Amino acid sequence: MTMAFLTQVSHNLRLIYAAALLRSTGVGVTGVVLGVYLSRAGLSATQIGVVITAGLAGAALGTLIVSLRADRLGRRRILASLSLLAALGDLGFALTDRFHAILVVALAGMINGMGADRGPAFALEQAIIPQTTSTCHRTAALTWHSLIMDIGHAGGALIAGLPLLLSRQFHIDVLLAYKLTFGLYGAINLVTGFLYLLL
Numbered sequence: 001m002t003m004a005f006l007t008q009v010s011h012n013l014r015l016i017y018a019a020a021l022l023r024s025t026g027v028g029v030t031g032v033v034l035g036v037y038l039s040r041a042g043l044s045a046t047q048i049g050v051v052i053t054a055g056l057a058g059a060a061l062g063t064l065i066v067s068l069r070a071d072r073l074g075r076r077r078i079l080a081s082l083s084l085l086a087a088l089g090d091l092g093f094a095l096t097d098r099f100h101a102i103l104v105v106a107l108a109g110m111i112n113g114m115g116a117d118r119g120p121a122f123a124l125e126q127a128i129i130p131q132t133t134s135t136c137h138r139t140a141a142l143t144w145h146s147l148i149m150d151i152g153h154a155g156g157a158l159i160a161g162l163p164l165l166l167s168r169q170f171h172i173d174v175l176l177a178y179k180l181t182f183g184l185y186g187a188i189n190l191v192t193g194f195l196y197l198l199l
Contacts, residue, residue: 028156031115083193090186
């Protein structure tokens with residue numbers, strides 16, 4: 001059954017899998033480095049908690065909007081817009097270390113500090129996937145989606161050592177290395193948005 005499914009994966013499903021892998025890798029990185037970065041940026045424990053809460057609240061709000069409006073506004077457009085917002089949030093983290101600015105970009109960019117991608121893009125992908133394959137392969141399609149995302153989370157957690165590696169190899173400030181890491185994740189989200197536009 002699995003081999004038969006893998007030989008019949010549609011173009012759209014491949015794009016969703018690729019986007020999910022990239023996004024979940026970034027979430028895996030963020031889940032590890034977010035608190036450390038905010039601490040190094042000088043935020044207190046309370047402020048760090050507020051920023052993480054704001055990011056998760058943004059994701060919850062995004063999921064609510066997706067559930068109410070995605071079919072009307074267009075799923076591809078919504079997925080690309082979510083990726084753009086996430087990219088802007090990550091780039092915002094890369095460009096500022098001021099608490100109020102970080103709070104705004106965490107909310108608007110739906111910055112995920114929990115290390116598991118269960119936000120609006122995930123919800124919308126789960127709604128789309130059954131339409132990309134035959135009835136007998138739906139379970140396999142959804143299972144592979146979850147597996148690919150778990151691989152991304154694990155890979156992202158491993159990549160979370162990137163800031164320290166950048167700092168040591170290129171002799172740059174550790175805080176700057178964290179900012180570069182967030183900038184990289186922002187670029188990954190832009191690529192994810194482009195993949196959605198190909199659906």
